[in-house]
């Protein structure tokens with residue numbers, strides 16, 4: 001991943017995190033998804049008083065992007081941490097979000113960047129995070 005793009009994704013994820021609606025966990029997450037057309041679509045976590053109705057930031061970003069007609073993604077940056085604090089840990093995507101990302105990973109794969117700041121990040125391939133993932137090829 002080109003450094004300039006990675007930095008932009010991390011900054012956009014940090015910005016999206018500001019919109020998080022997380023009054024129950026107070027854990028705020030932002031995600032910035034890079035589509036193969038070069039556009040970036042962001043999402044934040046949106047919680048609900050009925051906890052199970054909550055949605056993670058990564059899925060919010062994917063569903064928003066798909067609604068805009070984008071179906072193939074190159075990378076996602078994720079930033080998460082407790083409200084009012086700078087991220088203290090890397091916020092890895094949950095299992096459900098890994099599966100959702102797997103559905104829409106670009107032909108050349110998808111990079112997952114987890115960041116505490118612009119300078120402190122880790123980059124993984126989605127394949128590393130969800131090896132042997134279940135895909136449409138098995139059922140279509």
Ligand code: THU
Nearest residue numbers: 025027029045056057092093094
């Ligand atoms: N969360 C995300 O947004 N992404 C993840 O991959 C894991 C968890 C959110 C869901 C919930 O609003 C809060 O973090 C605490 O679990």
